[in-house]
Amino acid sequence: MKTMLKVTQFEFRYQIKSKFFIVGMILLFLFMWSEFSPYLRHYPIQDNNDIQQLFSKGIHQELLRVEVSPAETLSAAVLHMEQLKEGDFSAENVQAAKALASQIKAQNLSLEQAHALVEQQYPSFVDQWNVFIEERGVRLGNIEEVAPLFRYYYERQSFSREFALLWSDRLQIIMSALSIPAFLLLFFKDRRYHAIEWLRAKPVTGFQYITGKYIGTVLAWCLPALIVSTAANIWLGLKFTMDEYAYHFMDVFLGLLIYVLPAFVFSGALIILLGFLFHNEIAALPIFIVYLLFNVAASAFGRDESHPLGYARYMIRLDEHSSTDWLAYIPHQSLVLGATLLMMLWAGQLWLRQGLKGKGR
Incomplete structure (x- = not known):
């Protein structure tokens, strides 16, 4: 030994x-x-900079996002469609997106009404529309919104x-x-x-x-x-x-x-x-x-x-x-x-x- x-x-x-x-x-x-x-x-999050840094690293992004109202979701989706350029999608989808955005604004449609319009007049654009709505249905939260979610999560x-x-x-x-x-x-x-x-x-x-x-x-x-x-x-x-x-x-x-x-x-x-x-x-x-x-x-x-x-x-x-x-x-x-x-x-x-x-x- x-x-x-x-x-x-x-x-x-x-x-x-x-x-x-x-x-x-x-x-x-x-x-x-x-x-x-x-x-x-x-960690643990103390301010908005912590939230932004964690989100950029892909850490618990589901806790860093907060849902927005249907009106905010639709407004963000319309703005995104208006800003699309050729090359982002096919020419057909870009034209459909811009035409759809114009109709929604002109008729002052709600999110449900806009969804029905897409299904009726733009069936080939439905999948992309759903992606737009899903992505813009949430936003990066601030410290007042996110901190309670983190505390609740780590209490469990x-x-x-x-x-x-x-x-x-x-x-x-x-x-x-x-x-x-x-x-x-x-x-x-x-x-x-x-x-x-x-x-x-x-x-x-x-x-x-x-x-x-x-x-x-x-x-x-x-x-x-x-x-x-x-x-x-x-x-x-x-x-x-x-x-x-x-x-x-x-x-x-x-x-x-x-x-x-x-x-x-x-x-x-x-x-x-x-x-x-x-x-x-x-x-x-x-x-x-x-x-x-x-x-x-x-x-x-x-x-x-x-x-x-x-x-x-x-x-x-x-x-x-x-x-x-x-x-x-x-x-x-x-x-x-x-x-x-x-x-x-x-x-x-x-x-x-x-x-x-x-x-x-």
Whole structure:
């Protein structure tokens, strides 16, 4: 146990000084900031600028729009039709729109009367007319109109749970990608700091050595993710608490434990095992990338419910919309951790057989 702990400490110190680690952490920060800066800067909403910024990012647009009166809807639709130009639609539809707008204004029709007119005289324009009315039946609300909607929405649904699911989903994607620089060449450069001589002087089992380096790498790369997540969690938690919203600080940490950590440790174990199986770490890279892309692109719970292991192939990414109950993920993630342990045991046996010769081992 002491030997494995020494290996872990050695690898942890090496990793945090690595250029790959520094670049990886910069990428982690930039990715998470690009994804969540609207939440961190504009939640909970305080003014009209927050509303405009969230709307432009496509965040909860259904809560940012408010319905307008039929008269306002019709007036906006008429104005839009009058401003149509050739090229916006077919020439026939543009002419129909302008003629329709003129008739509505001349006859001072209501929305219902205008709709009946379209169906009777402009049947080919009905679909486009419905689109115009739907789009102009709502407008971007102001703070007085939107704030009560947000408060009502988050009184029924915890923002901390919603944010934690989304945060953990994005974090598990970037962490799985960062497992490539973290683990790909983990055993390729055992000569650094006289590691070969150290291993020969202090005999160590394959499992101890593999696991020690593996845990040291996991700790080094997960620590910044934990720090960034904690900072975002505290920042949003304080803002929501001060605004008298309910906020559960543990949701983000549960997301890290149930979503992110299993994804990262599984990715690392898979890369290590593939490297030993192929006797060449670089040969494992394309296989892992294909598997990573497949997992990221596929829905983790898009499976046949009749098959209890139908989701076993989705080891890296869970679907943040699949469940709001953390416990629902426990069986799946237990399978992930079990597979990780088996791969590490296998890798330890392969390391013993291949020894310290060639490929840097």
